[in-house]
Amino acid sequence: MQVLHFSILILVLSCQGTRFYWETKFEVNSRKSGDQITLNQAFQLTKDMSSWHPVFGKYCLSLDSTKANLFVCFKKNEIRIVSSYSGILKGNGPIRKKPDTVRKYLNRVKEEPGFKEHWELEKYVEKHFNVKTKDVRLLLYGPGSSILKEELGP
Secondary structure (H helix, E strand, C coil), X not given: CHHHHHHHHHHHHHHHCEEEEEEEEEEEXXXXXXXXXXXXXXXXXXXXXXXXXXXXXXXXXXXXXXXXXXXXXXXXXXXXXXXXXXXXXXXXXXXXXXXXXHHHHHHHCCCXXXXXXXXXXXXXXXXXXCEEEEEEEEEEHHXXXXXXXXXHCC
């Protein structure tokens, strides 16, 4: 009987999924210093992240909201918008980039706090910056943090 209960518990836990990051990364041709300030003001990106994350704090500002886990990072000619969501990403791969996979999971979190703001930030960057490339990916929360830290680091 205990084996049956344990099996059901494993099944239920495996259905919950893993917290994940949605990242939209833009490479822009050039950035004027005022561009970042204007974006920060338009979206009230004011929360200093350096107190809790040495790498993200160096390059990123977060949305001043208790409802959304969202931050924007600026490094050279790169702008990253990153938001996090709970419980639906399946599998062990730390990165998902296939457009169908990304759409599938983002469709499931479109009502979550931060989703609308992330989308609005994307549109703002596309409209106000000279974008060369745009990449969208999903990253598992734990390994994704390490990947982002390594990519943003010196």
